[in-house]
Each structure stands twice: as C-alpha cells, then as structure tokens.
Amino acid sequence: MEPIIVIGGGLAGCEAAWQIARRGGRVLIFEMKPKVYSSAHRSALLAELVCSNSLKSESLENASGILKEELLRLDSLILKVARETRVPAGDSLAVDRELFSKRITEILEGLEGVEIIREEVNAIPEDRITILAAGPLTSEALSSEIRKLTGAEHLFFYDAISPIITTESIDFSKTFRASRYGKGGDDYLNCPLDQEEYYRFVEALNQAEKIPLKDFEKRYLFEGCLPVEELADRGKDTLAFGPLRPVGLIDPKTKRQPFAVVQLRQENELATLFNLVGFQTRLKQGEQGRVFRMIPGLEKAEFVRWGSVHRNTFIDSPQILMPSLQLKDRPRLFFAGQITGVEGYMESTAMGLLAGINGFLYQAGKSPVVPPPGTAIGALVNHIIRSPVVPFQPMNINFGLFPPLEERVRGRKKNLLMGKRAWKELEEWKERSRI
Numbered sequence: 001m002e003p004i005i006v007i008g009g010g011l012a013g014c015e016a017a018w019q020i021a022r023r024g025g026r027v028l029i030f031e032m033k034p035k036v037y038s039s040a041h042r043s044a045l046l047a048e049l050v051c052s053n054s055l056k057s058e059s060l061e062n063a064s065g066i067l068k069e070e071l072l073r074l075d076s077l078i079l080k081v082a083r084e085t086r087v088p089a090g091d092s093l094a095v096d097r098e099l100f101s102k103r104i105t106e107i108l109e110g111l112e113g114v115e116i117i118r119e120e121v122n123a124i125p126e127d128r129i130t131i132l133a134a135g136p137l138t139s140e141a142l143s144s145e146i147r148k149l150t151g152a153e154h155l156f157f158y159d160a161i162s163p164i165i166t167t168e169s170i171d172f173s174k175t176f177r178a179s180r181y182g183k184g185g186d187d188y189l190n191c192p193l194d195q196e197e198y199y200r201f202v203e204a205l206n207q208a209e210k211i212p213l214k215d216f217e218k219r220y221l222f223e224g225c226l227p228v229e230e231l232a233d234r235g236k237d238t239l240a241f242g243p244l245r246p247v248g249l250i251d252p253k254t255k256r257q258p259f260a261v262v263q264l265r266q267e268n269e270l271a272t273l274f275n276l277v278g279f280q281t282r283l284k285q286g287e288q289g290r291v292f293r294m295i296p297g298l299e300k301a302e303f304v305r306w307g308s309v310h311r312n313t314f315i316d317s318p319q320i321l322m323p324s325l326q327l328k329d330r331p332r333l334f335f336a337g338q339i340t341g342v343e344g345y346m347e348s349t350a351m352g353l354l355a356g357i358n359g360f361l362y363q364a365g366k367s368p369v370v371p372p373p374g375t376a377i378g379a380l381v382n383h384i385i386r387s388p389v390v391p392f393q394p395m396n397i398n399f400g401l402f403p404p405l406e407e408r409v410r411g412r413k414k415n416l417l418m419g420k421r422a423w424k425e426l427e428e429w430k431e432r433s434r435i
C-alpha cells in the first residue's frame with residue numbers, strides 16, 4: 001500500500017499519522033520546519049504548542065474533560081504523551097512543552113510505517129490520499145493551493161470572533177425578539193439599553209484592558225469587521241450608529257425605539273447558544289465577562305466562547321466538507337486540525353484522530369466513520385459540518401454543542417449526565433464501527 005500523505009506535523013498531523021500507523025498503515029509526514037517557520041512556531045520539533053502549555057481541564061464535569069476522556073479511549077498519542085509529560089496545574093492538564101514535543105517526535109520517528117520529510121508542501125497531490133493538517137498558520141503557497149480547490153470564498157484567513165453565551169443564562173424578561181423592521185421574523189433576541197446604560201457601557205469598554213496586538217496580527221486586524229472597543233474609542237455615539245443601532249426595533253414593553261440595542265443571534269441548530277452580534281473584541285477574557293454582563297439581560301451570562309481577533313486559516317467546512325472530513329469535490333483529500341474550523345489544541349487533535357482513522361479506512365476500501373453527536377468529538381464534527389452561521393466561525397468544545405438531555409437538569413448534574421451519555425455513545429460507536 002502507498003503511504004498516506006500527511007501535510008503538517010502539528011498536533012493534528014501527528015495524531016492522524018499515529019492513528020494510521022497503529023492500524024498497520026504507512027504514512028509520509030511533510031513538515032516545513034526547521035526550513036520554514038510560521039510567525040508563531042519556534043521549535044524544530046513536531047507537535048509544538050505555540051502558546052499556552054495548558055490543554056485545559058481534565059474534570060469530567062467539563063466539556064474539555066469529556067473530550068480528553070474520549071481521546072484516551074480512542075488511544076490518542078497526543079493525549080497519552082501529554083499525561084506522561086504533565087506538570088502540576090490543578091485540574092488542568094498542563095505539560096512540559098519541550099518534553100511533550102520531543103517525546104512525540106521520537107515516537108513518530110521510531111514508528112514503523114512512518115517517514116518524516118522536512119519540506120514545505122506547495123501543491124496538494126491529486127492522486128494520493130492526503131490529510132491536510134497545516135494548521136491556522138498554513139504557509140502562503142499552500143493556502144493559495146487550497147483556495148484554488150475550494151474557491152476564495154471558502155477559505156478564511158482570520159477570525160474576528162464575537163463571544164457566545166448559553167441560552168439558559170439569558171434573562172429573557174429584559175429582552176425582546178424581533179428583526180429590524182420586522183424583516184426576518186423573530187430571528188434576533190434584542191437587549192435594549194437606555195441612554196444612561198449605553199454611555200456607561202461605552203465608558204466601560206473604553207476603560208477595559210485589551211490584549212496587545214502581535215506584530216504579525218496587525219495586518220489582519222482591519223481587513224474585516226472592527227473590534228467593538230475600537231468603534232467605542234472612535235466616539236461615544238459610534239456604536240449607537242453601528243452594531244448597536246436601534247433603528248427598526250420597537251421594544252414591546254415601552255412601545256418605543258430604545259436608545260441602543262445589543263442583538264443576539266442564535267448560534268446553533270439546537271438553539272442552546274447565542275452570539276453577541278458585532279462584538280468581535282480584543283478585550284481580555286475577564287474584562288469581557290465584566291463589561292458584557294452590563295448589558296441588560298446578560299447580567300448572569302455564561303460565556304462558552306470569548307471574543308477574539310486573530311490570524312487563523314480555516315475552510316468553510318459546512319459548505320465543502322463531509323462529516324468524514326473528506327472534501328466533497330475530492331474525497332481523497334481529508335482536512336484535519338484547526339483548519340477544519342475547530343479551535344484549540346485538543347479539538348485540533350480530535351480532528352486529526354478522526355481524519356487518520358478515516359484516511360486509513362478509505363485506503364482499505366471501507367466506509368468512513370462519523371462519531372455520534374452526543375460525544376464531544378461528534379459534537380465538534382456536527383458544528384463544523386452543520387453550523388448555520390454565515391460566515392462560518394470556528395468553535396472550541398463546550399456543552400452548548402451537545403444535544404440537550406431529555407431530562408431538564410442544570411449545572412453540575414447536567415454536565416455529569418452529558419459526560420455519561422458521551423461515554424455510552426462512544427463505546428457503542430466503537431463497537432459498531434469496529435475502530
């Protein structure tokens with residue numbers, strides 16, 4: 001059998017290669033380091049952690065912990081080595097980054113069936129099974145190859161992300177449903193602000209602490225929509241004429257147009273999540289919580305994703321990818337990792353794991369597998385394939401992505417039950433699909 005090609009020796013590429021090799025397949029990993037480095041990578045080793053050394057919580061009451069447990073049950077190399085190289089960090093799984101990457105590099109270098117070629121890939125092979133896992137900072141030449149395949153409108157280069165909150169944490173008594181001028185039915189949930197509330201909010205935005213821009217991010221920042229605090233800084237009324245404009249919206253309680261309105265838009269099919277429209281931001285996370293909870297109706301908002309603005313190469317998965325992570329127009333090509341529209345180290349690893357399994361099955365002439373939606377991995381796949389949000393936006397794992405439970409429970413109990421359901425569905429799926 002010809003080796004499967006894996007482009008990118010990051011978290012997803014290494015996991016995909018491992019999953020293929022442990023099933024007896026052969027792999028050629030192409031990694032451009034150390035000849036070429038992205039703006040964030042620094043080490044010649046594979047599976048480099050470009051920023052924090054924390055892989056987040058291991059608690060089984062946490063969506064991130066559930067994802068880890070699933071990866072463990074699917075024999076993930078990245079997770080196994082992370083546990084071997086862990087450093088103390090409470091209930092989080094943090095690693096000695098150097099040891100972690102070194103160990104993964106050594107394991108893959110010594111693994112039968114795996115060959116690592118240190119070259120930049122500038123063209124996507126047409127006739128070979130390929131897993132593209134070149135990450136959020138995919139090289140320019142490869143990005144333009146992807147663009148040729150997907151169409152420019154289906155490849156994004158940066159994220160300007162608005163925060164997302166859970167539906168159950170919104171105080172609906174202070175909000176009203178309506179679309180501007182009644183166009184689009186009751187699609188938006190509106191949080192009305194009076195004049196005093198609005199100016200207090202603008203003042204808080206101006207005072208809040210922001211994350212400074214890295215040099216390589218500066219050229220991406222203003223290509224699309226501006227961060228909300230940037231607009232606030234331009235004048236105290238700018239937001240009221242921009243994303244917070246109230247025109248065409250009448251509050252049924254006062255029968256009047258509010259002074260300003262923050263609009264919330266449904267984020268997922270399950271309607272368990274809402275995003276704050278136009279609230280892409282570089283505010284520090286704690287500051288986002290403090291300032292955005294000043295919005296009427298959001299006083300107790302539970303944030304499942306914080307806003308951000310950063311360089312990120314990712315494809316328009318809902319339009320062009322199959323749930324098996326194969327490109328619809330070219331099933332020999334699989335995408336893996338952050339480039340599929342997931343966000344985070346473990347989420348990228350999970351998409352590497354699935355692409356590896358499916359690449360191997362495809363080569364063996366077997367049907368690809370798709371994890372059930374009640375599992376964390378399945379919930380991530382469901383997000384990237386079925387997200388109704390246009391333009392598509394990446395997401396980290398969170399409970400809002402899981403289907404609701406039949407029982408109406410909240411808090412800790414809900415999280416534990418979701419975890420239990422995830423293991424059950426995962427084990428049944430493993431059994432059924434013999435993976």
Ligand SMILES: Cc1cc2nc3c(=O)[nH]c(=O)nc-3n(C[C@H](O)[C@H](O)[C@H](O)COP(=O)(O)OP(=O)(O)OC[C@H]3O[C@@H](n4cnc5c(N)ncnc54)[C@H](O)[C@@H]3O)c2cc1C
Nearest residue numbers: 008010011012032051052121134135139337338344345348
């Ligand atoms: C600056 C930054 C900071 C981040 N911080 C965090 C964080 O703290 N926590 C978190 O959970 N997530 C973070 N992320 C998001 C994400 O989880 C990581 O980027 C993660 O490493 C993605 O995994 P990946 O395997 O998809 O890509 P990567 O780990 O980036 O791997 C891609 C690999 O492909 C190689 N490559 C690229 N182009 C080519 C080519 N043409 N030919 C050959 N090789 C190529 C790269 O050199 C790299 O080794 C961050 C992202 C960025 C950009």
